[in-house]
Amino acid sequence: MAIQWFPGHMHKARLEMEAVLPKVHLVIEVLDARIPYSSENPLLAELRGDKPCLKVLAKSDLADEAMTATWLSYYEQSDSLRAAAVTSEDVPTIRRLKSILTRMVPHRRDKTTAAMIVGIPNVGKSTIINFLAGKKIAKTGNTPAITRQQQQVKIGDGIMLLDTPGMLWPNVHNVNSGYRLALLGSVKETAMDYADIGFFAARFLLAKYPDRLAARYELDVMPETELELIEAIGRKRGCLGKSNLVDIDRASRILVTEFRSGVMGRLTLETPQMMARERVQTAARVAEAAEAATKKDAKRKKRFRDKQRAQRKSREMDGR
Known part of the structure; x- marks a missing residue:
């Protein structure tokens, strides 16, 4: 199964994200703790460059506790990354994210910090925003793609939060990731x-x-x-x-x-080791597909040229 669900508003969101990122001091990426790898948007890593990023593992009450700890340790190995696990029931933990953010950009002390929050559809981003703001700012629900446009939210501690629509990427090349995203409800039912x-x-x-x-x-x-x-x-x-x-x-x-x-207990579908393995496999498949597409295009062009030559030759013969 290939997931290719990229509605027009998601394409617009990517363009808006690219335009505003130069003005952003750090990025918050909300991931599903059950699938940290598959819920991580590769477009974001490409766009944010070396900007500091806080990985928030949401819905951690549905994920295997030991495996969540493993993922947190994995992310903390990078100088530009920090990580935290939250649940929608633990409001104090969500609000403590603000202190993590301020520590990530110490040079912004006494200045307004612009933080962009991103996440795939139905990962719980809007719930986190509402708790950070202390009031209902963003719409919440179990349907993917509720947020349709960017909005700015003051959440205190000198932080201005820029909310963005939940965004998948044009093609989920990793077949397993496509299944996991659909299984956990990040893809509209009409696309699965x-x-x-x-x-x-x-x-x-x-x-x-x-x-x-x-x-x-x-x-x-x-x-x-x-x-x-x-x-x-x-x-x-x-x-x-x-x-x-x-x-x-x-x-x-x-x-x-x-x-x-979650009635079957806390489950995690991915490990950092699995992620590394699947990244290599996916890159190989993408390269093979690109090579096959190049060969197919070359054959198409050759057939077109051959047809043109045959037509020219036919016209020349008729003109004699």
């Missing part, structure tokens, strides 16, 4: 297939958390394949159609919805 995402979730859970599956769906015997698991869930939850066959789409929706809600 629930059965496809359900099978991805089933594969992951069978490999990493079979005990959670057994407990949640009261499975006496663990299915061996993702199809068998989806069918078992469907039968347990009454997703039956004609001839007593399981409705795969309905059963997949149940698995995806419950995965997102």
